[in-house]
Amino acid sequence: MATITSTGGAQVLAPLLRRITGDEKHGPSAHSTIDVLWVLYDRVLRVTPQTVDAPDRDRFLLSKGHGPAAYYAVLAAKGFIPEGWLDDLAGPGSRLGHHPDRMLVPGVEIGTGSLGHGLGLGVGTALGLRAQGLTDPRVYVLTGDAELDEGSNHEAIAYAGATGLDTLTAVVVDNDSASHGWPGGIAARFTVNGWTADTVDGRDHAALYAALTNHHPGRPHVVVARVESKG
Amino acid sequence: MRTTFVDTTAALLDDDPRTALVLADISASAFAPAARRHPDRVLNVGIREQLMIGVAGGLALTGLRPIVHSYATFLVDRAYEQIKLDLGHQGVGAVLVSIGGSYDGSREGRTHMSPGDVALFDSLGEGWRVHAPGHPDEVPPLLRAAARDDDRVYLRLTERRNGAGYPDADRLRVLRRGGEQAPLVVAVGPTLDATLAATRGRDVTVAYTHTPRPFDTAGLRALAGTEVVLVEPYLAGTSAAVIGRALADRPHRLLALGVGDTELRRYGDPEDHERWHGLDAAGLRRSLDAFLA
Numbered sequence: 333m334a335t336i337t338s339t340g341g342a343q344v345l346a347p348l349l350r351r352i353t354g355d356e357k358h359g360p361s362a363h364s365t366i367d368v369l370w371v372l373y374d375r376v377l378r379v380t381p382q383t384v385d386a387p388d389r390d391r392f393l394l395s396k397g398h399g400p401a402a403y404y405a406v407l408a409a410k411g412f413i414p415e416g417w418l419d420d421l422a423g424p425g426s427r428l429g430h431h432p433d434r435m436l437v438p439g440v441e442i443g444t445g446s447l448g449h450g451l452g453l454g455v456g457t458a459l460g461l462r463a464q465g466l467t468d469p470r471v472y473v474l475t476g477d478a479e480l481d482e483g484s485n486h487e488a489i490a491y492a493g494a495t496g497l498d499t500l501t502a503v504v505v506d507n508d509s510a511s512h513g514w515p516g517g518i519a520a521r522f523t524v525n526g527w528t529a530d531t532v533d534g535r536d537h538a539a540l541y542a543a544l545t546n547h548h549p550g551r552p553h554v555v556v557a558r559v560e561s562k563g
Numbered sequence: 564m565r566t567t568f569v570d571t572t573a574a575l576l577d578d579d580p581r582t583a584l585v586l587a588d589i590s591a592s593a594f595a596p597a598a599r600r601h602p603d604r605v606l607n608v609g610i611r612e613q614l615m616i617g618v619a620g621g622l623a624l625t626g627l628r629p630i631v632h633s634y635a636t637f638l639v640d641r642a643y644e645q646i647k648l649d650l651g652h653q654g655v656g657a658v659l660v661s662i663g664g665s666y667d668g669s670r671e672g673r674t675h676m677s678p679g680d681v682a683l684f685d686s687l688g689e690g691w692r693v694h695a696p697g698h699p700d701e702v703p704p705l706l707r708a709a710a711r712d713d714d715r716v717y718l719r720l721t722e723r724r725n726g727a728g729y730p731d732a733d734r735l736r737v738l739r740r741g742g743e744q745a746p747l748v749v750a751v752g753p754t755l756d757a758t759l760a761a762t763r764g765r766d767v768t769v770a771y772t773h774t775p776r777p778f779d780t781a782g783l784r785a786l787a788g789t790e791v792v793l794v795e796p797y798l799a800g801t802s803a804a805v806i807g808r809a810l811a812d813r814p815h816r817l818l819a820l821g822v823g824d825t826e827l828r829r830y831g832d833p834e835d836h837e838r839w840h841g842l843d844a845a846g847l848r849r850s851l852d853a854f855l856a
Contacts, residue, residue, distance in 0.1 A: 434653060442653060453620050453653070456619060460583070460622040460624065487613055490611075491609060
């Protein structure tokens with residue numbers, strides 16, 4: 333498996349994660365989303381600290397909102413936020429909380445925490461860009477497999493598929509944490525509605541990159557990134 | 564009012580490329596011509612009200628000005644957390660336009676009623692502007708003004724209507740002036756005609772507004788003596804706290820009338836519900852006389 337430790341990402345991210353969590357014991361792989369986030373910000377998303385307000389930037393929407401240490405570490409590594417912000421997570425004067433707030437953190441597209449809001453906002457963002465002739469930027473929405481329990485996701489999945497919203501990519505980080513599971517697989521929930529889907533090893537950067545850029549005209553795309561079971 | 568809303572929105576879609584409309588099947592056929600002209604900005608998501616508000620939030624994040632429309636109970640009650648998080652928490656706005664608020668859907672029953680919608684916006688505390696027009700002529704200027712800015716706006720339409728419209732009544736407009744220190748009766752939106760009928764021959768001042776949020780507290784302080792009566796077309800007491808704060812430094816008595824908070828479990832016509840909630844002229848007169856006796 334081509335893990336993050338072989339890419340150079342770990343060397344950058346490990347000290348930043350330690351600053352956020354104070355956890356000296358666990359490496360970056362303790363965070364289920366870290367590899368997806370690193371590949372997105374390192375190789376896929378066309379957005380920089382200088383273009384966080386540019387109309388034609390790519391959008392990344394962290395729907396999950398939970399456990400955002402990996403997200404903050406990547407934003408700091410890429411210069412969106414000062415590293416010093418990492419030292420006081422959720423403190424009284426901190427701009428970084430246990431769930432991110434777009435009004436407080438540069439580069440954060442949506443404030444989340446309550447599950448099941450990102451895909452709807454992502455669909456609206458993709459539609460808003462299209463209505464303004466901005467067909468180049470892509471909208472990536474990251475959810476978790478347990479987050480898919482929320483019915484609001486399925487409103488968005490059905491509608492995006494039916495209307496062929498092809499600038500939208502959903503990323504489901506699957507650590508097998510949904511209480512009742514997804515018999516038949518997560519990708520099937522999307523493909524039955526007309527999406528294209530790739531299910532890949534969520535620690536394999538080459539596979540993630542290929543899947544995250546494997547969208548096709550006329551259909552939204554989903555990447556199911558499988559990582560270790562939450563247990 | 565719904566026809567006026569459809570015509571005004573269609574014109575806004577034609578004139579302003581920033582305007583977008585999000586529907587969840589309700590009124591979709593009325594907007595079919597507009598949808599053919601603007602397929603990228605007239606979006607019917609099907610019977611998916613959570614998505615309807617989420618899409619509006621996303622559109623607003625890209626700089627568009629979404630108008631969102633359904634029955635009040637589906638638009639507000641059902642999608643309450645989306646309104647709170649996908650609009651307010653994201654720091655973006657939309658124009659939410661409802662129909663059927665209190666009991667226009669009386670024959671459909673409780674499932675199609677939302678007397679508590681305005682109270683829900685009060686609970687959000689995110690600067691929602693609320694309009695409850697009492698005449699179709701009041702709708703176009705309110706909607707056009709809302710489409711121009713980026714605020715959070717709730718426009719509550721109803722089939723109930725007064726004989727005359729007062730488009731400029733965003734602040735309290737005096738329609739009948741009583742003597743000095745006469746009780747002040749404030750009628751909101753479609754309650755005006757019944758209020759005027761109920762107060763005929765009484766020494767009271769009657770003021771009208773179609774915009775309960777922000778409430779014209781300066782106008783209230785200028786007009787109010789000791790007795791204040793509030794007549795609202797939604798849940799009784801919705802504006803009582805606002806008025807209590809505005810008059811906190813003065814001894815006063817407030818009677819707050821509106822739709823009762825008990826589910827009636829009755830069908831019938833809107834006129835029946837108006838009577839059952841004591842919002843017809845006879846019912847208002849009974850309440851006023853008891854309060855002022």
